[in-house]
Amino acid sequence: MQAVDERVVQTPRLGDPIRVRRRRPNRMPLLLTMPALVLLAGLLAYPLARMLVLSFQDMQLRNLFAGTSPPWVGFENYKEILTDGVFWSVVRRTAIFTVVSVAISVVLGMAVALLMRRVSKPVRLAMMVAMMFVWAIPQLVSAQIFKWMVDADFGVVNYMIDQIPGVDFANHSWFADPIQGWAVITTLVVWAGIPFLAITLNAGLTQVPRELTEAATVDGAGPWQTLRHITLPILRPLIIIVTTLSVIWNFGLFTQVWVVRDSKPEQEYQTLATYAFTQAFGRNEYSLGSAISVITVLLMLGVMAFYVRQMFMIGDVD
Template sequence: MQAVDSRATAPQMPPATPSTPDKQAARVRRRRRPQWTPLFLAVPALVLLAGLLAYPLGRMLVLSFQDMQLRHLFSGATPPWVGFDNYTQILTDGVFWRVVRRTAIFTVVSVAISIVLGLAVALLMQRVSNGIRVAMVIVMMFVWSIPQLVSAQIFKWMVDADFGILNYLIDQIPGVDFANHSWFASPTQGWIVITTLVVWAGVPFLAITLHAGLTQVPQELREAAMVDGASPWQTLRNIILPVLRPLVIIVTTLSVIWNFGLFTQVWALRDSKPEQEYQTLATYAFTQAFGRNEYSLGSAISVITVVLMLGVMAFYVRQMFQIGDVD
């Protein structure tokens, strides 16, 4: 009889696979292993940022501990050192804290409105046809690309007391007299105009970004929710928002950083002379430094603003790392 090869008849065993604990241990080792590639790729950007910002920030910090006056600027003499006197003067000034509170309130209100409207537009973009969606993206990109100074000038003309189109349209309502109405005579109405301008310019970025995030929500989850009888609000709250949470955190933090440094819109709408009721931290520092020639005080205010912004940026970076760990 012909010999039979035992290797041919023996059942083929599947290759050994690591057990679940082994997989987890390997995953932990990969996470603990230093990843130098991302850091190496980020080095050029970090070097560029350091070259552009290191000297201005360092000079501003040094100047905040001095007492530079206009005579020092022209003579080139070294200003005297005053230590923390500038910070003491600012932190004990009630006007400064009113400016901080006004800036914080504006930031919270404008960011909240922007996020809600941006999410609403993003949801709307999912329900329209492709042609309308493309048209919406083109229009929003056009709005977002307009320079802040140009958009501020457009809004300034729209709310002008003598020739503004907004006053003209409201004046056409029977029983309403809005002729020669000044929107900035009342700080409340003035900040409504400023907030509307900032929201109008910020919604396109948020809508397009959130719409991109909505494409990552599994359609199966939505269909399952509809089969189970969930309302649109329940689907949004229990399915869409949890998936979008990391992206919402990122765009919200970016919006806070951008809106907290509000300057151009206020400066342009108030003809480069914002009244006390319209001062933000950015305009207040600029006014102190170049309006009153208190350069050291302006530098100290700027340093405090940078410290406050660094707190928000630290939260942003922390969220980015957490999202990276999850991925």
């Protein structure tokens, strides 16, 4: 007769203290990101520290020529900025542009990614190659291209719209109206941002189990219901990450505005980045420009902290 291996499972009795084993924190994500953090700290520590010190001083052009130390003014630069209505209008304009451009970019990027899952493999490969070319174009070059396309005298956009019967778009200036001008800038930013979003989200869609979508289809769910209740919840961490990155990139908008407005952006086209540059190097108010940059960094710290937190959470889940 074979021996039977009997195992006694002890269950806690009523009133006995329950011992809970605490899960040790996973330090692997921190260890993996440490080299990049050290490199970034080495590259950015001195410029950020110098900018912070300069924001508490009154650096003028004469100090640069004479090589003298600028006087300390404490929080006077910050007080001047925070009580300036123009600065807050620039902050509001930058925030509105960021929200609108990121929302459009993420929605269109998701639409392109879903389209890539439904086309044949050669077409998908052609789409990825085309988007990689778009992504590889420098911002300066793409801004110059868009500037030429909407030119009032030789722009191809005006020419094509002018061909519509009953529409007169000859010599139309897109930047005379700030709404139309920002529509052009937003289109440029969205066009340049879709490749990253579409390719990244397409990679995420490959991780959605086909069994779940097939089961939902068998149960009578339509494409929209499958997307809403299965695909989007699975892609939620990835969508949060790409959205946060887009917010960080678009909030620091500089090159596109600077190029399309011929290095002299009007007040209606100022963003935080161009406003800080104009104050520092256009008016020789270097300390004031540094203070604006410091405030911009502080505004972005919350977004960057949220992004880093999401990265560590995904690392813990994995």
